Amino acid sequence: MQKDATLDARGLMCPMPIVQLAKKVKEMKSGQVLELLADDIGAKEDVPAWCSRTGNALVSTEEEGKLLKFYIKTK
């Protein structure tokens, strides 16, 4: 998947992946794609919930064992 930036939130737990995600997305330009790496099991539901609340598009999600990869297109 093509991406403009990566945010590595592995090892962080709720609420930190979301807090850092919001910060990162704010720094990016509209329409860019962010790859978010996380291994907090809560992120699986939290990232889609955050995207739907904020209007950023969750383009795709991948799972590799415990690792979650989210691709978010910024609003």
Add this chain to the structure above:
Amino acid sequence: MADKMCMVVSEGTFDKAYMPLIMGTTAAASGTEVHVFYTFFGTGLLKKTANPKLPGMYRLFTGMFKKKMAKVGIPGHDEFMKQAMDMGVNFYACSTTMDLMGVKQEDLKPGVKVLGAASFLKLASEAKTTLFIG
């Protein structure tokens, strides 16, 4: 207009200290305007010198909790409050309980505002979500 969320915190233990910060930073990260009102034993959490402990016998495990939380990226209480403020979370001390609990205005962390119940209720009446943490 942004969504509004209000919380009331009435206890001053470690767990009650972190809950509004976790909820508050998450809500702020989602574009929600957040107001947290501290009353009774919660008011002490707003002091510069605040160092909350787990309740009862669990207080002995506070250090272990802090270490575990630091490992997963959750900052200490003071730092976490600063981060929340930077994200726009509003913290208020209840004016009446400040007097009851012996908390002076100069004891409060920078950025904390003092508010009465009527003003908080006005904010709460405009909020979609109001949580009580006590």
